[in-house]
Amino acid sequence: MAKVLEILKHGAQSLKEPSAFSKFDTKQDRERVQNLVEDMIVTLREAGGVGLAAPQVGVNERILLIEVDNNPRYSKMPNFELKVFVNPIIQKVSNKQGYFVEGCLSVPNEWIELKRPKWVKVSWQDQYGRPYTKKLTGVAARIFFHEYDHLEGLLISDFMEGYE
Numbered sequence: 102m103a104k105v106l107e108i109l110k111h112g113a114q115s116l117k118e119p120s121a122f123s124k125f126d127t128k129q130d131r132e133r134v135q136n137l138v139e140d141m142i143v144t145l146r147e148a149g150g151v152g153l154a155a156p157q158v159g160v161n162e163r164i165l166l167i168e169v170d171n172n173p174r175y176s177k178m179p180n181f182e183l184k185v186f187v188n189p190i191i192q193k194v195s196n197k198q199g200y201f202v203e204g205c206l207s208v209p210n211e212w213i214e215l216k217r218p219k220w221v222k223v224s225w226q227d228q229y230g231r232p233y234t235k236k237l238t239g240v241a242a243r244i245f246f247h248e249y250d251h252l253e254g255l256l257i258s259d260f261m262e263g264y265e
């Protein structure tokens with residue numbers, strides 16, 4: 102049964118550390134990744150976010166989720182069906198960049214306008230280890246870059262001047 106996990110806040114150690122690649126070598130590895138992803142999905146929905154990365158629930162592995170389903174935090178955002186990215190690798194990014202105001206479940210009540218590439222070509226695995234390569238655009242690209250930062254130990258507060 103999937104369970105809601107605690108979302109760690111700014112200052113927690115796992116949010117500051119780069120994460121390791123998830124393994125699919127053994128049955129235990131695969132079950133662990135699948136269970137973690139199930140827990141992350143219910144946690145994301147319970148928190149009302151549009152994305153979640155494993156370091157935010159205290160696991161330093163390269164796993165992130167994106168889902169936009171009529172989200173009240175971002176009322177003008179188009180919907181994006183749940184996608185699970187395990188071990189994402191950025192293949193290419195657009196030269197063109199755009200601005201967007203981002204919030205973060207780990208940095209409550211803070212918003213910052215950040216400039217990021219408009220699209221990204223990514224290779225990744227799903228929670229069963231199946232490989233994909235796809236170009237993400239629009240809101241999916243924006244959320245992807247935010248969540249990918251979490252895998253590198255970066256938070257939006259790192260871009261805010263004077264944020265303690």
Ligand SMILES: [Zn+2]
Pocket residue numbers: 204205206207247248251
């Ligand atoms: Zn975040």
